[in-house]
Amino acid sequence: MKILAVAVNTYKEAIRDKILYNLLIFSLILIGGSILLATLTVGEQKKIIIDFGLASINLFGVFMAIFLGIGLVSKEIEKRTLYTVLSKPIGRTEFLLGKYAGLLLTLGVNVVVMGMGLYLTLMFNQFRWALPIWDVDPRLIEAIGMIYIELALLTAVALLFSTFTTTTLAAIFTLSIYVIGHVSGDLMKMGENSGQVGFLLKGIYYALPHLSNFDIKGQVANGIAIEPIYFLYTTLYALAYGTILIGLASFIFKRRDLR
Amino acid sequence: MQTKIVIEIAQLTKTYTLGLGQVPLRALEGLDLNVHEGEVFGFLGPNGAGKTTTIKILMGLIHPTSGTTKLLGQSIDNIQTKSKIGFLPESSHFYEYLTASEILTFYGHLFDLPKRTIKERTISLLKQVGLESSANMQLRKFSKGMLQRIGIAQALINDPELVVLDEPMSGLDPIGRKEMRGLIQNLKTQGKTVFFSSHITHDVEMICDRIGILVGGRLLRIGGLSELLADGKETLEDYFIRIVQEDRLG
Numbered sequence: 001m002k003i004l005a006v007a008v009n010t011y012k013e014a015i016r017d018k019i020l021y022n023l024l025i026f027s028l029i030l031i032g033g034s035i036l037l038a039t040l041t042v043g044e045q046k047k048i049i050i051d052f053g054l055a056s057i058n059l060f061g062v063f064m065a066i067f068l069g070i071g072l073v074s075k076e077i078e079k080r081t082l083y084t085v086l087s088k089p090i091g092r093t094e095f096l097l098g099k100y101a102g103l104l105l106t107l108g109v110n111v112v113v114m115g116m117g118l119y120l121t122l123m124f125n126q127f128r129w130a131l132p133i134w135d136v137d138p139r140l141i142e143a144i145g146m147i148y149i150e151l152a153l154l155t156a157v158a159l160l161f162s163t164f165t166t167t168t169l170a171a172i173f174t175l176s177i178y179v180i181g182h183v184s185g186d187l188m189k190m191g192e193n194s195g196q197v198g199f200l201l202k203g204i205y206y207a208l209p210h211l212s213n214f215d216i217k218g219q220v221a222n223g224i225a226i227e228p229i230y231f232l233y234t235t236l237y238a239l240a241y242g243t244i245l246i247g248l249a250s251f252i253f254k255r256r257d258l259r
Numbered sequence: 260m261q262t263k264i265v266i267e268i269a270q271l272t273k274t275y276t277l278g279l280g281q282v283p284l285r286a287l288e289g290l291d292l293n294v295h296e297g298e299v300f301g302f303l304g305p306n307g308a309g310k311t312t313t314i315k316i317l318m319g320l321i322h323p324t325s326g327t328t329k330l331l332g333q334s335i336d337n338i339q340t341k342s343k344i345g346f347l348p349e350s351s352h353f354y355e356y357l358t359a360s361e362i363l364t365f366y367g368h369l370f371d372l373p374k375r376t377i378k379e380r381t382i383s384l385l386k387q388v389g390l391e392s393s394a395n396m397q398l399r400k401f402s403k404g405m406l407q408r409i410g411i412a413q414a415l416i417n418d419p420e421l422v423v424l425d426e427p428m429s430g431l432d433p434i435g436r437k438e439m440r441g442l443i444q445n446l447k448t449q450g451k452t453v454f455f456s457s458h459i460t461h462d463v464e465m466i467c468d469r470i471g472i473l474v475g476g477r478l479l480r481i482g483g484l485s486e487l488l489a490d491g492k493e494t495l496e497d498y499f500i501r502i503v504q505e506d507r508l509g
Contacts, residue, residue: 005368087346
């Protein structure tokens with residue numbers, strides 16, 4: 001109940017923030033605008049809209065996850081709103097879980113709205129070319145689902161940094177993890193023939209989240225099938241990694257003095 | 260008859276570790292203090308004396324370097340202890356996107372209170388602090404005085420046995436301060452224990468049963484007003500200034 005109260009409050013904070021609406025509207029304009037891009041290109045209009053739409057959902061989702069995630073705890077400390085909350089009978093771990101759940105809910109709602117925007121754009125495209133309106137790729141949901149799982153993991157990264165550093169530093173660190181997390185496969189390749197440096201690169205490879213695993217936009221846009229087991233493994237990986245991150249965040253936050 | 264001890268502080272020490280190369284800051288040094296059931300205790304001290312540090316340790320927001328604290332006979336590490344305590348932090352900051360009603364409801368949920376109780380207490384507390392007409396106004400539109408009132412209301416949402424207030428008169432105009440004093444006296448009438456910090460001697464001497472004077476992290480004096488000013492020649496303000504100056508001169 002207490003976790004739910006914090007989660008609902010976190011959600012309310014996000015939806016009453018105008019910046020979130022600006023991001024959402026901008027992303028919907030971009031997704032809808034992909035239809036113009038498709039018009040300028042000969043053939044494969046549908047593929048271009050899917051590519052562009054999924055990339056927009058991903059990009060704006062990452063913006064939201066980082067922008068809102070980095071302030072989950074640090075903003076509460078900077079604005080001193082945390083003191084009254086933690087003086088009530090709620091544990092610090094419960095508080096963190098509530099904040100995390102609230103942001104997951106916010107991201108979920110936004111991803112669903114953006115996903116609906118993409119489907120509507122595709123349906124309009126079908127209508128424009130006098131094709132069956134409902135004949136849009138149902139596998140888009142798979143790509144959008146993977147984007148959401150990646151955002152959930154990225155939010156856990158942001159939450160961790162938010163517990164021990166300032167909002168600005170948390171933003172820099174989370175963004176760095178996001179970028180490195182997408183090129184971690186290259187680190188492994190570089191490490192294969194690099195001696196001691198290679199050992200270090202391999203260490204970084206195993207320690208950092210493999211965010212590129214969640215990127216199946218290309219496969220979906222090109223109609224390449226993905227084994228169901230892949231979804232299971234990547235989801236379990238995100239769950240395990242996320243649990244470790246939140247456990248670490250809780251460990252740090254419990255020991256922190258709230259001066 | 261000896262009354263129950265509600266706040267029990269023994270040998271409390273807090274040293275803040277600062278940045279690299281900086282000397283650690285000792286905020287509290289072997290503080291011993293007991294507050295009894297039903298009394299209004301004024302924690303008096305100049306700025307930087309360690310009053311807020313003490314209160315934050317009591318509320319579990321800061322970890323002590325050494326020493327122990329007990330509230331209502333229990334450690335603050337036990338989450339359930341907090342269910343009987345109300346707390347108003349210094350210069351209250353609240354979620355400004357929520358309305359007055361929403362914020363009280365939110366805090367009520369943190370106590371796991373039944374919905375009906377939360378609703379009833381929200382209405383009655385808003386009336387008690389004179390904010391019933393602003394119940395649906397977002398806190399971002401509240402004045403400093405109104406925020407302090409909502410701060411008091413949230414501290415009472417759980418009908419606490421012990422109320423801890425950090426500088427509750429800070430930033431209030433004379434009318435607001437008078438209302439706050441009335442509110443504290445009203446809490447005492449209800450049998451609640453009130454522990455509040457202040458550096459304004461006038462407020463302290465008007466409403467406190469006992470006073471503790473904290474300077475440089477050490478409790479220099481403790482007692483009732485009549486005990487502290489036994490010779491009757493000084494006001495509390497004169498007495499307080501003399502104690503602080505004597506300490507600074509060593």
